[in-house]
Amino acid sequence: MVDTPEYIDWSDQSISFSKADHPKAVPRPGHAALVLEAQIGGYNMSKVFMDGGSGLNLLFASTMKAMGLTFDMLKESDTGFRGIIPTRSAYSLGKISLDVVFGTPSNFRKEKIEFEVVDWESQYHAILGRPAFAKFMAVPHYVYLKLKMPGNNGTSLTIHGSFSRSDSCDRDFQKIASKFGAKEELNAVDAVTDHAQPPADNHSARSDEFDVAKEAKKQQMEPIIPTEPFIQTQVYDLANGGDLIFERDLFALTEFLGRSPPVFYGGQISDQANGQLQWLIMANLPGKPESPMFRQIQFSLRENTWVDGLAHALQESLARLCGQNSLAIEGERFAHFARHSSVGLPLSLPYHPVLRHHVDHLDYMLYETRSALSNSRSAANHTQQQLNQYADTIKVIAKERRTLRQLVAKRDATIHRLKTKIAVLKETISTQVEQLQILEGEGEGEDIQGDGYSYVSNDNDFEPEEEEDQDFHQHLPAGMDTTFPLRIDG
Helix, strand or coil: CCCCCCCCCCCCCCCCCCHHHCCCCCCCCCCCCCEEEEEECCEEEEEEEECCCCCCCEEEHHHHHHCCCCHHHCECCCCEECCCCCCCCEECCEEEEEEEEEEECCEEEEEEEEEEEECCCCCCCEEECHHHHHHHCCEEECCCCEEEEECCCCCEEEEECCHHHHHHHHHHHHHHHHHHHHHHHHHHHHHCCCCCCCCCCCCCCCCCCCCHHHHCCEECCCCCCCCCCCCEECEECCCCCCCCCCHHHHHHHHHHCCCCCCEEEEEEEECCCCCCEEEEEEEEECCCCCCCCCCCEEEEEEECCHHHHHHHHHHHHHHHHHHHCHHHHCCCCCHHHCCECCCCCECCCCCCCCCCCHHHHHHHHHHHHHHHHHHHHHHHHHHHHHHHHHHHHHHHHHHHHHHHHHHHHHHHHHHHHHHHHHHHHHHHHHHHHHHHHHHHHHCCEEECCCCCCCEEECCCCCCCCCCCCHHHHCCCCCCCCCCCCCCCCC
């Protein structure tokens, strides 16, 4: 008895590589990683590492956050990893199944892939291992940096890698590795540090009180003209003795990001009908001139007192700075600035007598800022998808336009040829009519055969014969002198 083989899906299409797949150049064959573009969960990703030596599909927490996904969407997982983070083992945060798409609208493949979500920094957006290779029936070529798989239109689908993209990922990995080494060194120093001792400046790391007269320096600021005139202008030099909560965090964070220290201005204005005074606080956090990604942060707010306004401006500045540089500060010593639960919701903070309700507002603002950032990225990705679709549509329309132009050109050429033939036929007919008229004028009769020989006479040559005498049939001549009557027997 012969066993009937059980064929899996997509096994009917053959896949092969030939010389036609060879790139123009292959620098250091086998050294470049196979990094491709793919769509995961509806988002276009340019750094998807195809790892044929891995038995797992990995999605990084930073990628998940950028996609707007929350941790409560994960299923439990007890999967552990070794050999990914140096000197230590790691564990999955959970599992999530997402649609993965390769190709173009004309020829593509779409499969649902289960990812293990891991929380560490990586140069990739995601890693697809052997389970994904098997699901797509994909065949990699690590020399050509290409991946082939069966396509939905019956032909094989080729996804092209990039040597420059692979080199860029390698450089990012070197940066991450060096940063990881620095973190390990800091952790070792932190382990032997006595945190019970106060800093050298005799200030505690967190002050529970703020005395404006003792802790701040009064000075007159340059005049600023708001919508309402300033009645009194007064600022405090935060860099000299100020110890508001979040102040040191804010200055430490700007220094870590390589930005200039923040600047705050304030003045009293009367912006209400009853003439009640309020403080107009203006904040300016300059960006890095050499990098457009670090934009300048400017905003203004109003409070009843200068202390409330200054505290509000500090925590608002810190929140906006954290939201603008969330990826840069993840895993750093500034991570405690954003306290969140396991499902991503902000945790409550202890009450502070000076900051009042503003301190409770910080984590919520950080949460909202990151949510807005995720929504903006989602909208940008959606817009990019629409632009790609529009570009494909424009290409199709342009191709159809060229085809229509070719058809119009062929039609015009056919019309021109027909008009030429019609003109020739008209000229021929006119010539024959003239010749016929000439022949009819010169001949003595009408040419009934068209051969120039048979004519019908124009004269009346045929005269009717006169009727003979009826008696001609009654008598016959018998001679000169005698006539015999004709006998008719009855």
